[in-house]
Amino acid sequence: MFHGNNGEIEISSLREEFLEIFLESDISLEVAEEILNRFQAMFPKVKSITREQAIDALKEIMTNILVTALPRTSILNVEKKPYVIMFLGINGTGKTTTIARLAYYLKQNGKTSVISASDTFRAGAIDQIKYHGEKLGVRVISQTQGSDPSAVAFDTIVHAKARNIDYVLIDTAGRMQTNRNLMDEMKKIKRVSSPDLSLLTVDAMAASDAMEQASTFLKDIKFDGVVVNKLDTEARGGSIFSLAITIGKPIYFLGIGQEHGDFMEYDPSYIIDRIFPN
């Protein structure tokens, strides 16, 4: 690599260096090239700059992309009561964990919630969410395995209205987007509970899968936003750029670990810091 005076490096070398970093961070090639083209355009007449200047410029470009996925308002500032949130997504992407973490987050911020155990399909799902509810001191409304998930959601909303509870969080069964029956069931829950917000959970570790899942779901069942989980793993969160650019839906929450507190409202600077650790 060419190092000029004052630690300056040729832009073309920096391009190569950062392309590698971006690809290792799960940013798609297309998005990486777009970022680097914008980067180059910022220095039209200059041959070399310092690495620090380069990082500052890249952070600015990348932040501009990420802020386009910010929701209009914090989940804490909604006006409707109860505010009904339904979670969708394939198995293992962290729906149940997200609900537990969100219930905890709401509680920390002085809000009340009740959970609908509408994953009545998978064995053990009701016990899993009840376990979280007990630990958090949050009520879980459930029936038995195999019962109608939309009836459970309905009951939960009735409960929330009667008790003046702020939020209803509806857990659902993991769906392969190819499974017709299960998709229809999902639509029924949506019809019956008419959620104020429906969120798709995706797994940051499966970057290209996440994109594909989001686009497939979008065709079949409308959702309003995305939750990206498992950002504490080796996943560096690059898939969030593709989500922000391609899906055109806000990103609401980030899951950053297995504990109830490992959760935050979507924050572009968290992603930037993972890609450019100091």
Ligand SMILES: Nc1nc2c(ncn2[C@@H]2O[C@H](COP(=O)(O)OP(=O)(O)O)[C@@H](O)[C@H]2O)c(=O)[nH]1
């Ligand atoms: N490391 C890590 N694991 C997570 C995160 N979110 C969920 N998990 C784990 O992923 C697995 C599946 O999560 P679960 O909530 O059951 O997914 P669901 O099938 O969509 O309900 C569980 O073992 C969770 O502990 C996260 O942000 N980080």
Ligand SMILES: [Mg+2]
């Ligand atoms: Mg689950």
